[in-house]
Amino acid sequence: MFDIEILAEGNVKLIGRLDAAEADRAQQIFRGFNQPLTADFTDLEYISSAGIGVLIETYKRLTAAGHAFRLTNMKPRVRNVFAYAGLDRLLQIE
Amino acid sequence: MIESRAPSAYLPAMVMRRFPRTLGSLEAIVSFVHEFLAEREIDPKHAHDVDLVIEELFTNMVKYGGGQADIAIGLEADPARLTIELQDFGVEEWDVTQSKPVDVDAPLEHRRPGGLGLHLVKRIAEKFQYAYRDRTSIVTVTMRLTP
Numbered sequence: 049m050f051d052i053e054i055l056a057e058g059n060v061k062l063i064g065r066l067d068a069a070e071a072d073r074a075q076q077i078f079r080g081f082n083q084p085l086t087a088d089f090t091d092l093e094y095i096s097s098a099g100i101g102v103l104i105e106t107y108k109r110l111t112a113a114g115h116a117f118r119l120t121n122m123k124p125r126v127r128n129v130f131a132y133a134g135l136d137r138l139l140q141i142e
Numbered sequence: 143m144i145e146s147r148a149p150s151a152y153l154p155a156m157v158m159r160r161f162p163r164t165l166g167s168l169e170a171i172v173s174f175v176h177e178f179l180a181e182r183e184i185d186p187k188h189a190h191d192v193d194l195v196i197e198e199l200f201t202n203m204v205k206y207g208g209g210q211a212d213i214a215i216g217l218e219a220d221p222a223r224l225t226i227e228l229q230d231f232g233v234e235e236w237d238v239t240q241s242k243p244v245d246v247d248a249p250l251e252h253r254r255p256g257g258l259g260l261h262l263v264k265r266i267a268e269k270f271q272y273a274y275r276d277r278t279s280i281v282t283v284t285m286r287l288t289p
Contacts, residue, residue, distance in 0.1 A: 065172075067168055067197055068165050068168065068197060068201045069165040069166060069168045069169070093190075094190055094193060094194075096193075096194055096197045096198060096201075096259070096262075097198060097258040097259035097262055098197075098201070098259075100258060101258070104250065104253060107250065108250060108251070125187070125190040125191070126190070128190075128191075129190075129194065129262065132246075132261070132262050132265040132266070133244070133246060133258055133261070133262065134246025134247060134248075135250075138249065138250050139250075
């Protein structure tokens, strides 16, 4: 199960498991944002390369439009995946 | 008097199950894996990496393997290590251990989709092996279960 809860302006919360089965749906939702965005990972339990791909595409699209894309409150095991991919130094992870 | 024994004393060495080759199987795979980890009393902190290795290998077989049959997933554990085996039946030989390396130092602008999943498997695996027999690809990953 994966869900994106839309909070206040420019803030979303990721919930559950962002895997290959959910990546297309997540991508469609993220493509609806065209503004500075903060994604709260507090309740994201799991991410795979498919989920990482969605976030990279979103990051490239938003930054090309001059918007920030911040990823916050990752659990250590989720953050490890970004580190394995060398993305913890490239994305704005707080 | 009830005798207390380690789980490995009475549970089968490798537990194997077949799953339809669709991404919709991932939810059932996670249930299978977590049930195995609980039965073997393996620390749940290992679940994320185990799920990740299996998802990446399974989705590669589904997307690029070219087969039609269900995919078999096997799990085996001792106190120090977990072994994961995936079998893809009726396919051409494709040694995923020889996948092109991902440049993790490349800037985002130069990152292209593809290859990251197998890179993650290589980062997590202690051993990553491939065999091809009777038109079946057999991929085996061994992970260390650190305390």
